Amino acid sequence: MSEKMSLFDRVSASMETLIMTRLVPRDNPGPVFRRLFKIPLLFYRLGLPPSGRYFLLLTTTGRKSGRLRRTPLEYHSEEGSGCPVIMAGWGGNTDWCKNIRANPLVQVQIGRRSFAARAEALTDAEVAAWLAVVLKINPNSAGMWSRWAGEPVSADNPAGLLRAAHSFPSFRLIALQGEGSH
Numbered sequence: 001m002s003e004k005m006s007l008f009d010r011v012s013a014s015m016e017t018l019i020m021t022r023l024v025p026r027d028n029p030g031p032v033f034r035r036l037f038k039i040p041l042l043f044y045r046l047g048l049p050p051s052g053r054y055f056l057l058l059t060t061t062g063r064k065s066g067r068l069r070r071t072p073l074e075y076h077s078e079e080g081s082g083c084p085v086i087m088a089g090w091g092g093n094t095d096w097c098k099n100i101r102a103n104p105l106v107q108v109q110i111g112r113r114s115f116a117a118r119a120e121a122l123t124d125a126e127v128a129a130w131l132a133v134v135l136k137i138n139p140n141s142a143g144m145w146s147r148w149a150g151e152p153v154s155a156d157n158p159a160g161l162l163r164a165a166h167s168f169p170s171f172r173l174i175a176l177q178g179e180g181s182h
Contacts, residue, residue, distance in 0.1 A: 040072035060099035092169035127165035
């Protein structure tokens with residue numbers, strides 16, 4: 001992620017911070033936000049996937065049912081590898097995160113490009129480093145991250161970021177051989 005944000009990116013980040021800090025329940029998304037967070041799925045189903053700049057479609061295998069489960073997620077591209085990286089909210093208490101932990105083989109669609117991948121958990125140090133970048137780019141998001149971590153989070157407190165990292169289980173999605181590049 002570049003340290004320069006466009007006007008669109010700044011407005012989007014401000015809206016996300018406002019919504020996630022003030023409106024979304026801390027313990028779980030609840031039925032209203034659970035449905036709202038699935039809106040990008042509708043675009044994928046209509047054959048009009050979002051540009052791929054912010055959202056991907058993750059398909060996991062249900063840990064109990066064995067059925068395919070599709071979830072639209074916000075992601076960023078990992079510097080260096082270019083691999084998509086996804087982060088779970090609610091301390092990882094999401095179905096897609098639980099499904100990945102049970103079976104890390106997933107299908108990923110970014111825009112119109114699809115590939116099979118293996119989800120690899122990031123270390124707390126890697127999550128903390130990413131949080132530091134996000135906070136540097138968007139300092140106004142500190143309240144949001146602090147709320148979700150349950151403790152103060154700031155870019156200038158590496159120890160606090162490392163403690164907070166366990167609240168945000170994250171995964172890099174590594175394309176399987178022959179399945180396309182990042």
